[in-house]
Every structure is written in structure tokens, then in C-alpha cells.
Amino acid sequence: MLMLNSLIMLLKKFMFLLIGTFLLVALPALSIELDEETRTIILDSSGQSVTLTPEQVKRGKRLFNNSCAQCHNGGITKTNPNVGLELESLSLATPARDTVVSLIDYMKDPTSYDGQYSIAELHPSIKSAEIFPKMRNLTDEDLFSVAGYILLQHKVSPDKWGGGKIYY
Structure with missing residues (x-):
């Protein structure tokens, strides 16, 4: 004993x-804290950049984890593992979704990867907030933070973000 x-x-x-x-x-x-260079991302198709505040990054992460991570944990897409949220996949979409403005547009009214048709009935978005309640209260500022968080992940976690089953 x-x-x-x-x-x-x-x-x-x-x-x-x-x-x-x-x-x-x-x-x-x-x-x-992420440095200013890391927090700087492309704002729109003209190439203009924007530097996120540390608060926007934290907020974007929290909102992403609450509203998006169920299907996009680690930048993957559970329903289509061939298309993730890594910068390469976002840039190859039609229209390209590799800027803050274009990602906000997608979160408001999502279209198929080839841009041919709306997928608002299937994908959470502001347009389909009645079907996807988590999207109801997201403001443009919230969407900006989420888009910024997604776009800086290739700098923060380049190998893991969008890596799919290898990491998650």
C-alpha cells in the first residue's frame, strides 16, 4: 500500500x-502574433492588398471554426476532396476565389467550381441563410474576417492547409 x-x-x-x-x-x-507581412493578403482582382488586424484574424478563425469547419476542417472540402480551400484550388475556380472580395461574393451566393450554376441550396451562404442558420447573423465584416483567415492560411500553414486526409 x-x-x-x-x-x-x-x-x-x-x-x-x-x-x-x-x-x-x-x-x-x-x-x-502574426507579423504584418503574413497578415497582408490580396483584396481584389486588381491586385490591391489589405493587411488584416490581429483581431480580424482571430475573429475570422473563430467564425470559420463555427460556421465552416464542419465541412472544411483544415481547408479541405469533405464533400469533394479534389477541391479544397488552398490557394491553388481557389485560384483555379471560375471565377477565381483567391481574393477577399471574391470569397465574400462566394459566401453570399455560391456557385459550382466551374461557375456554371448556383449551389446556394446545397452550400451554406448568406443567400440560403434560412436553410443554414449559422449564416443568418454573419455581417459583411464577419465575411471579410472569414475570407481573410482562409486566404492567409497558405502563409501560416502551407503544407497542412488543404492537405486533406494526410493531416486531418
Whole structure:
């Protein structure tokens, strides 16, 4: 019994040490702010750029995780693994969806990858907010933050974002 108590105490000390090490090492790394260059993305088809604030990035991540990640976790598309949210797939869509303005347009009224027909009845969007309640309260500012978050992921996580089953 004494040996068991000693073992339990040793395990508790080990867990305390492990958690303390995580808090000292990992948490500061997780809270590192993205620099201005990383937060700068293409705004529109003219090539004009915009720099997101750290708050817009955080907000975009939160909104993406709440409204989009169920089907697009890690930038994949669960319903069509051939088309993800990585910059290459977005740029090859018709029309291209590789700018903030074009992604906002898509989130308002989504079309098929080839741009031939509306998919608002199938894909969550502002246009179909009555079918997809999570889209009801998203403002243009919210959509801007989500689009910005999606577009900066190729800088933050270039190998993982859109990597599909390899990573997620």
C-alpha cells in the first residue's frame, strides 16, 4: 500500500512538471502574433492588398471554426476532396476565389467550381441563410474576417492547409 501511494505521488509530480513545462514552452508559442507581412493578403482582382488586424484574424478563425469547419476542417472540402480551400484550388475556380472580395461574393451566393450554376441550396451562404442558420447573423465584416483567415492560411500553414486526409 505504501508503495502504491509513493507511485501515485510520483505520477502527480510528473504530471505537474509536464503541465508546467507545457505552460512555459508551448503557450507563448501559440500566442505569437502574426507579423504584418503574413497578415497582408490580396483584396481584389486588381491586385490591391489589405493587411488584416490581429483581431480580424482571430475573429475570422473563430467564425470559420463555427460556421465552416464542419465541412472544411483544415481547408479541405469533405464533400469533394479534389477541391479544397488552398490557394491553388481557389485560384483555379471560375471565377477565381483567391481574393477577399471574391470569397465574400462566394459566401453570399455560391456557385459550382466551374461557375456554371448556383449551389446556394446545397452550400451554406448568406443567400440560403434560412436553410443554414449559422449564416443568418454573419455581417459583411464577419465575411471579410472569414475570407481573410482562409486566404492567409497558405502563409501560416502551407503544407497542412488543404492537405486533406494526410493531416486531418
